[in-house]
Amino acid sequence: MKPVLDVNQLTMDFGGLRALDHIDLQVHPGEIVALIGPNGAGKTTFFNCITGIYAPTKGDMFLTRPQGEPKRLNGLKPNRVTERGMARTFQNIRLFQNMTVLENVMIGRHCRLHTGIPGAIFRPPASRREEKEVVADSYAMLEKIGLTRYVNEFAKNLPYGAQRRLEIARALATEPFLLLLDEPAAGMNAQETKALDELILRLRSDMKVSILLIEHDMKLVMSLSDRIYVVDYGKKIAEGNPEEIKSNPAVIKAYLGEDIDA
Amino acid sequence: MITLQEIKKSFLVSLWFMFLTFPIMVIKVNTIEQTIEWRWWWMAAVGLGAFVLSFFWRIAIARKEAGKKKAEVSGEEKIALIPRLMSNPRFYIPGLVATVALVVIFPFVFSMYQTNILITALIYVVVGLGLNIVVGLAGLLDLGYVAFYAVGAYSYALLNYHFGVTFWMALPIGALLAFLFGIMLGFPVLRLRGDYLAIVTLGFGEIIRLVLENWNAFSFGPSGIANIPKPGLFGLKLSLQQSSIFIYFVMIGLALMTIFVVRRLQDSRIGRAWIALREDEVACQAMGIDKTRTKLSAFAMGATWAGMGGVVFAAKTTFINPTSFTIWESVIILCVVVLGGMGSILGVIIGALVLILLPEYLRAFSEYRMLVFGALLVMMMVFRPGGIVSGVRRIYKFEGLQNKVDS
Amino acid sequence: MDYFLELFLGGLTRGSIYALIALGYTMVYGIIELINFAHGEIYMIGAFTGLIVISVLTMLGWNSIAIIVLAALIAMLYSAAYGFTIEKIAYKPLRGSQRLSALISAIGMSLFLQNYVLLAQTSNFLPYPNLVPTWDFLQPYEHIVRSTEMVIYIATALVMVLLTYLIKFTRMGKAMRAVAQDRDMSMLVGVDVNRVISFTFIIGSSIAALGGVLVASHIGQVNFYVGFIVGIKAFVAAVLGGIGSMPGAVLGSLVLGWTESFFTGYISSDYEDVFAFLFLVLILIFRPAGLLGRSDTDKV
């Protein structure tokens, strides 16, 4: 089976600084892959390269819809990448603050709809039907994620955990087959993290979506991920399933630093 | 009750203003005749005025601060008076009848002068709603909006002069030309944000005015184009009174169409994309919205209404020259949108009516007219920063699956 | 070659004049991100105050050097007072609200000040006595550069140096830079933000007043409307250089001055302003944050 996401020799330089150094990474259909590493290792930069926000210095990126043909991502603008089926969330929440929860999710539906300006003005039956669908689909998404309580609330008034889940709901509204989660559990307490764990597993099974996850909460990473990539100072230092990573000396050194006496 | 402490503060304020306005107010200098005139009683007037006004100012500011704090504390979105009135049916049905009645009888009851200034106000409603799309919905600060207004006006004037195009043909052509100009002037500014966008659009507005002013062969330069025909009614010869009444109803129709279309756009997919663009450009693009197309569509749709407004403006004044399309026009249209209430159709309508009719009714103040107008602008903004109809952006209220849009 | 030199100096004069006003725009914008439309009027009020002081002093029979210096100082004092008062009335109450409201308030204040001077003084152009003495060492180059132009160059350079010193090496300068970066954070670490903002308006306004007095004596006349056009041009220059950066404002002003001067000289003055604006658009397309502006890319 061809990998859903295939990244090889991805390199990114900011002036003299090499943020990413020849990274290879694959995500297979239905898989949950984690990308971990200390702060400043280049994880978010990696996300920004594959979603088109930055243009990488070197390296190729391919996205393949299950049973589809690989499509090259280099040079695509972020909205084209999302249309191709790879949606993302952000490390610091970027919701549309003065729009309601439902409207935020409806924005996610945008690239799947077709009503243009004439359609909006004259509202032919097709556009009217599409508007009804948008509302129904968005509400269904909120039900899946469990946010129907806040449907008409402004995004800025939501509690922190709910805002995180709204970002995931909005990303899923674009009907991706690969979901990028950028530290979804950041700032969450244990009970919220556990709920998030179940949610992500449920998403994988219900929505048939593979997930690439950046996360610092090791318990969550170990319990969720099928495979883990570890990066440090822009270089890949380890790859494998959770058990291998737990015992990998390079990972321990990167995370916990040298033993004094060793 | 006015405490001693407040009196002291006001006294200090009045001293400060007397010092501040001393040179300009008191010493009237005339270097032509080398004469200097000392007007001490003006200083006394300023002192007294400042003393009294400072009391009102402090009370108003205190009330405003208290109002804001109460809103923050209670957290609930304080729905402004007007939208609350709008929503209960007992009030709006009689209001609806009153509107239609007033709109129909207005030109016959009031004098031609009143009708004329109301036509100007309606033109600014249409143009204001256009700019509202660009500034209010999409959040793109456009200081050169008058360029599209000029495109509309000059396209009608020139087409009529060279090819005898009538008003009714020129209206769509003017709108289309402005639409194209909207896209053309939109492209170079795609990557600009905030004040850089403002200054470049200001530049475009000036470029178009200067080209109109200097390129005599094309636009007849500063001497402008005269006797532009008013809109005809199937070739009938209309007297001045009748034609101004006819233009009035044309404008009412155009304004209604604008309101209808802008509301439709606001509630549509493109409308949401504009609002998302204003909220957060990066997130909006990451969610699959094509930033370029959305921005260009905002510019182009906004420009279309300015084009139509320009065509009617040319027909109404029957003479245009570049001095009518200066930066000041863009500024006034921007004031209409911001003062009325950004993003709210109702606000823009009220903003246009207030900002255009006010200077006319300040005519009684003759040369103090613009002074009072400037002062009112400042006061309106200080005490209603969100605009007259502020805060309530028409949100998409979800009421169960048989969804109904709340106005 | 002589033609080029004179156009160059002409552009330098224009640039220095724009710089004296653009600095005020950039400082105010840097601190509270407001396009201070009323700044052009502050420049005009500075010129008028100078004219009034000059008239009174000439009546008392002072000699010309003392007059121009005192006139400039008093003009700067009064313009600073106007700047301070305007900020307190029209901008301070709007600090929390959306930026566009403050912009409209500035426009209203600009309109108010124009008509205030029109009604208090006169609508006609008043001649401005040129008290800057013609220095003898300039005599042979009289036709290339005049003493008033020389004074403008020196004043601009002096102001630039003083400002850089103020911003870089004084406590208030550090506070201004802090408030420019992040107003709320500065408040948290104990910076009296209101005092800093008032101080910025005072400095910006007094520099504009200095410009007003010097330019009016160079041109030789002044009226209530002088501030509007020059204000817009100075704002264009400030944005061209990268709004918010002091060296940017001066650089932007000089570039704008030279563009206008050379295009007038070599092509045509009919489209002088058109070229200036086209040039601005071109620069902003390639450097969306102006020549020296820091493009604050969003941290994703």
Place this chain on the structure above:
Amino acid sequence: MKKRFGRYFVLIALVTLTGMVLFACGQQQEQPAEATKEAAPVEKAVEPIKLGVAGAHSGDLASYGIPTVRAAELIVKKRNAMTGICGRQIELLVEDDVCKPEVATNTATKLVTDGANVVVGHICSGATKAALGIYKESGVIAMSPSATNPALTQSGDYPNFYRTIASDDAQARLEVDFALDVLKLKKIAVLHDKGDYGKGLAEFAKGFLEGDSRAEVVLYEGITPGAVDYSAVVQKIKQSEAEAVIFGGYHPEASKLVQQMRNKAMDTVFISDDGVKDDTFIKVAGEFAEGVYATGPVDTSSNPIAVDAVELHKKEYGEEPGAFFLNAYAATLALLNAIEKSGSTDYDVLTKTLQSEWVATPLGIIKFDEKGDAIGVGFAVYQVQNGQYVTVEF
């Protein structure tokens, strides 16, 4: 759909209803004058003659509009003290149009609605063109003291328009003839201030010069009013080796140009129009004004009416009269005289009287031709000699 749609009407109604009724009633005391021609002969009723005055009273061109208001005020005050005209007091309706066409239409409509019988104004040619259509349809005669655009009279579109100032082409013709015949100049630069007055005149001058083999137009440029510095344009004039500059525009720009030219040690002859033939020009330009030629209405300062008018102005307002004051004084006198002689404010009667009766004004004894231009108002060439304008006989 309908219910939602209706809501918006509520608000338009609310606002227009309250706004209109409140303000409109305030304006409604005088019942709106019917737009149809007022054929009623002047009864002895006390109904006043309404004299409209329209022009720029605020904004950047205020200094060109305010002297006209003062001229009308002075005459009306004087005539009302002497039992007005045929026993009817004169009521002055002063309206500001900021020299902008769109405001001028509102101003004209307001004057017509308030029942103005005749109007002195408007000041700028653009605003005048915008307003004349309204006056024409309402049978109101408008006489401008300053609008010099030739099309206003020669186009024949505005039979109700008169002016007490010669048109641009006559002035341009005089300037060119003076430059070529008297000063025998070969290379001339033509400049203007991009305004409808300045550029209109400059185009005529350029046309006459190009039509004449004796001279050559070495430079034709527009300068930007309100610019901080004109050294670039002055360089260009020097570069073009022009012997003289013909400038179309107003005195603020002219004085800046002359000052910077003399500073660059250029002794180029400077010829300009009546916008510059104004004492303020000499005061502002100071010693740089020496030797400058300017065309202007024939010198009538020795004319007793003119002397009396200037005296009255100084006594009333404490300063010298501004631009086009004498022309406005003449226009007001001509209109009132026509009403007095014909005993009616009817359009046709007035038109006949204006075109037949000679009237004494500060500009001399004048009458109007059927196109609207004043006969007897000519232009003369003046030169600044030690601080004053002196007529140059040629």
